[in-house]
Amino acid sequence: MSKAIFYYTGSGNSLWVARNLAKELGDTELISIADWKKGNPKIDLDTAGLVFPVHMWGVPPPVIKFTDELKALQPKYLFAVGVNAGALANTLVQLKGVLKKAGLALNSGFSIIMPTNYAPWGGPGTKEEQQRRFDAAGAKIKQIAAYIKAKETRPVEKGPLWQRIVFTPIYHLATPNLAKMDRSFRADEKCNKCGICAKVCPAQNITFNDGKPVRNHKCEQCYACLQWCPQEAIQYGKNTIKYPRYHQPDIQLKDVLKNR
Secondary structure (H helix, E strand, O other), X not given: OOEEEEEOOXXXXXXXXXXXXXXXXXXXXXXXXXXXXXXXXXXXXOEEEEEEEOEOOEOOHHHHHHHHHXXXXXXXXXXXXXXXXXXXXXXXXXXXXXXXXXXXXXXXXXXXXXXXXXXXHOOOOOHHHHHHHHHHXXXXXXXXXXXXXXXXXXXXXXXXXXXXXXXXXXXXXXXXXXXXXXXHEEEOOOOOOOOHHHHHOOOOOEEEEOOEEEEOOOOOOOOHHHHHOXXXXXXXXXXXXXXXXXXXXXXXXXXXXXXX
């Protein structure tokens, strides 16, 4: 294997970006970070990429944890793509520092803007607005692929200064509490006990007790459970019941369930 993209996804945005980037690069394997098992056999990598959603204006903890596995693989060229809804903040700068501590150099880092899946703050926008973002993302993916093929070393992309000043401290304050923020999730009367919420959860945080989903305080705040529930029965706080659900329309449930 010469090229691989390691992706972390909830609503499918990052998987869509990873899949399209792999297509542009050619001969590139897609590997789920959530499905990677510690002690997997070492693979020979020339080029490796990390594609992940920006969580709380920073790098999701599972991606940070995965850098230990990436260190063992020692790719010769390493890139990253932070998928966000317009608030990249200091995410890729943070990742560069994390990788440096692991003895890895981040050769390039890019931002891709997609519709938001952060349900507590509203829906993803109209279908027309979503399509505009998909089109712009597709064009940028082609540009990113050209940089990667040429193995260009480029400065990582950053959000505006105000985002980096305001949001970075919030990330550091909020992230230690992510796991227990699942207390605000609930299943309403529409729940039919199908179990899809448990199956799509990359953290394996959801079990069932008396037919009702129970969260076990390992939440990663990806909102896969809420967005993929076919009954729209899962709510977070008081407001999500009025907002439309979203998952990337080209990504199917079976794509997210693979190997889980």
